[in-house]
Amino acid sequence: xxxxxxxxxxxxxxxxxxxxxxxxxxxxxxxxxxxxxxxxxxxxxxxxxxxxxxxxxxxxxxxxxxxxxxxxxxxxxxxxxxxxxxxxxxxxxxxxxxxxxxxxxxxxxxxxxxxxxxxxxxxxxxxxxxxxxxxxxxxxxxxxxxxxxxxxxxxxxxxxxxxxxxxxxxxxxxxxxxxxxxxxxxxxxxxxxxxxxxxxxxxxxxxxxxxxxxxxxxxxxxxxxxxxxxxxxxxxxxxxxxxxxxxxxxxxxxxxxxxxxx
Numbered sequence: 102x103x104x105x106x107x108x109x110x111x112x113x114x115x116x117x118x119x120x121x122x123x124x125x126x127x128x129x130x131x132x133x134x135x136x137x138x139x140x141x142x143x144x145x146x147x148x149x150x151x152x153x154x155x156x157x158x159x160x161x162x163x164x165x166x167x168x169x170x171x172x173x174x175x176x177x178x179x180x181x182x183x184x185x186x187x188x189x190x191x192x193x194x195x196x197x198x199x200x201x202x203x204x205x206x207x208x209x210x211x212x213x214x215x216x217x218x219x220x221x222x223x224x225x226x227x228x229x230x231x232x233x234x235x236x237x238x239x240x241x242x243x244x245x246x247x248x249x250x251x252x253x254x255x256x257x258x259x260x261x262x263x264x265x266x267x268x269x270x271x272x273x274x275x276x277x278x279x280x281x282x283x284x285x286x287x288x289x290x291x292x293x294x295x296x297x298x299x300x301x302x303x304x305x306x307x308x309x310x311x312x313x314x315x316x317x318x319x320x321x322x323x324x325x326x327x328x329x330x331x332x333x334x335x336x337x338x339x340x341x342x343x344x345x346x347x348x349x350x351x352x353x354x355x356x357x358x359x360x361x362x363x
Contacts, residue, residue, distance in 0.1 A: 124176045127168040128157040131181075131188050132351035135359035136202070136322060136344045139336065145361050148322075148342050149200035149235060152185035159353040178209035179216070183223045186234070190227035192356045199356075202235040202265065207249060213256035221260070231261030235286065239267045240278060247281060254282060268324075270310070279317065287314060288344070291325020298330035308338055 132155045138148040156164045169177045182203055189201050210216045224234060236257055238250065254264050265286035266278055270293045279287075289307065297303045314321050323335045326345030335343065349359045 124173040126173055126177055126180055127165055129165050129181070129184065130155050130157050130159070130354055131185050132159070132353045133189065133192075133356050134344060134351040135199075135349040135357055136342055137348045137359040137361070139341050139343065139361070141341070145359070147197060147199040147359055149202050150189060150194065150356055151202040151237070151344065152181075152189065152204070153351050154181055154204075155351075155353060174206065174209045175211065175216070178206045179219050181205075182220045186220065186223040186227055186229065188354065189356065190229065192354075194356060195228055197356075200233045200235050200263070201229070202237055204237045204267065207238055207253060208245060210249075210253050213253045217256065217260065232263060235263040235265050237265045237267040237288070240269055240271055240290075251281065254284070265322075270306075279313070279319070283317060284319065286320040286322060288322040288324050291345070294323050294325045294331060294335070294345075295327060296331070298328070298334040304334065304338065307335075307340075311338055311340060 132153045133150040134153060135147050136149040136151065138146050154162050154165050182205065185201065185203050194201060220234070221231075224231065257264055263285040264282075265288055266282065266284050267288045268290040269278075269287040271290040287310075289310070293303055293307060297307065311321055320342065321340055322342040322344055323340050324344045326332050326335065326343050326347050328347060332343060332347060347360070349357050351357075
């Protein structure tokens, strides 16, 4: 039986609110932040763009997220996914080798097989292969309902999407997450990255995290890279994927270029 044709669970009340039009959303748009790949030989390329929700005139994410409620959460999550795929495609993502990383809300996914249909349809219209879409969830979100998240990830992997833990190291459940979820990617929390060049303890922790992820075949992205010294310290540890203001700020409704730190 095809995964997407399997019987779905009974829709939740919020799903009904979306169907009958009583759930409404604030106006929203997207910004995109580049993730830079630096090869051991010194070559660089855009590994991915992370889609970040914004207000219609570039207002910060908080102005939009403050208007998300239990009643419109499902519609918000679905709309953000589709908007990110459609906008990135219109901006030319399909002509690059970069992936598109999308934040999703596990508590807005009531039944994975049903809730992924809109994303699949948008990817099909954009001509994006499933393995070019990465769905991110945070460490704290993962622990709210681990069994539900496992069902979501199993569905996404069978479809061919990639998955990522965002803000890895921000909570206290990192190693447990790797044991249970084994995502394709972990994105190191900026609290571990910033000041790394001046902090021996952080370097030791990250060296062991990197060795663990390498053995588990998990890709590592360093988030929040803001200084050249942090960048170089991360390079010295063997990390090759970087995201942060040093690399490139989010571009409102554009796919900005990434910069290689001097």
